[in-house]
Amino acid sequence: MATKTGARKGSSEKAVSTGVKRTKAAAPKSGASKSAAPKPRGTAIDAARLAELNAGRIEAAMLAECLAVDFGVLMPSVFPELPEDIVNRMQAAKDEGILKRMGLAGQLLWQAWGADGLARLQDHPSDTVRGWGCFLVGARDDLDVAARLALIRPLADDPHFGVREWAWMAVRPYLVAELDASIALLAGWTGDASERVRRFASEALRPRGVWAGHIAALKRQPEKGLPILEPLRADPAAYVQDSVANWLNDAAKDQPDWVREVCGRWQVERPEDGNTQRIVRRALRSLS
Numbered sequence: 001m002a003t004k005t006g007a008r009k010g011s012s013e014k015a016v017s018t019g020v021k022r023t024k025a026a027a028p029k030s031g032a033s034k035s036a037a038p039k040p041r042g043t044a045i046d047a048a049r050l051a052e053l054n055a056g057r058i059e060a061a062m063l064a065e066c067l068a069v070d071f072g073v074l075m076p077s078v079f080p081e082l083p084e085d086i087v088n089r090m091q092a093a094k095d096e097g098i099l100k101r102m103g104l105a106g107q108l109l110w111q112a113w114g115a116d117g118l119a120r121l122q123d124h125p126s127d128t129v130r131g132w133g134c135f136l137v138g139a140r141d142d143l144d145v146a147a148r149l150a151l152i153r154p155l156a157d158d159p160h161f162g163v164r165e166w167a168w169m170a171v172r173p174y175l176v177a178e179l180d181a182s183i184a185l186l187a188g189w190t191g192d193a194s195e196r197v198r199r200f201a202s203e204a205l206r207p208r209g210v211w212a213g214h215i216a217a218l219k220r221q222p223e224k225g226l227p228i229l230e231p232l233r234a235d236p237a238a239y240v241q242d243s244v245a246n247w248l249n250d251a252a253k254d255q256p257d258w259v260r261e262v263c264g265r266w267q268v269e270r271p272e273d274g275n276t277q278r279i280v281r282r283a284l285r286s287l288s
Helices: 047-055 063-068 071-078 084-092 098-121 127-139 145-156 161-177 179-191 195-203 216-220 222-232 238-252 256-269 274-283
Strands: none
Touching (some): 047 071, 071 084, 084 098, 127 145, 145 161, 179 195, 216 222, 222 238, 238 256, 256 274
8 A cells, every 4th residue: 555645636646644634524356366465563653643543533644553443443433323243243353454354344334334335434534434435335246347436436536545545455356357348447537637536547457556466467468558558658647657657567577578668659759758758767667
């Protein structure tokens, strides 16, 4: 997961530490190896601040705080009406990794509330609760890829860095399962006014990704991703540029010649474009 907090709309997504309160109120397997998500480490967090996080009253300001939230405390704190068996299942998973706990929370809340549950989650002051909303979208078994993307889009545009990462992680297995349709739909997101939405289009289908299963089809045929990459090759936002460069750097581990060809063509076609040149430099960083 990226460790950047959300910047205000209209600005580039830079690393900004923020503890400000927010004023607005089972997935198919890709059959590939996964990068392990980290478990909470011994990073010291002020006890009073941790209590606020576990009560759902504030957002996490850094990755360590995201990982430190106790879901078994947070869930009954923010939704005391939930049945006891759901809370007990969440509490029993306390030693699982963060991705498993996020997925379980989404499944449990989908079971408890059905389709109406998303409205209760996606504008909550807690970024973790909004993240549960992402995984509720992921847990739904009644959606095609277009409907799933439509529901995740507001969360992909969330001001908080963590929610934006949960958004693509929660739906990625479904996107992989319908890869061609997903690429076609996400290509339409590359012209969105929000750099967060444009970045989602690239990040969600990186061939290797972060904390995610590899996409075998894109490792073999990265050219399938060009409908997304080409429109973003000169994107003005560094947040998007980094994702596009990382997408190509992922591909370079399996198809280095293809990445060199794409980057070489972009350099020829846009020799004076600093945005394109920055993407190319970062994309080729692992190649000699």
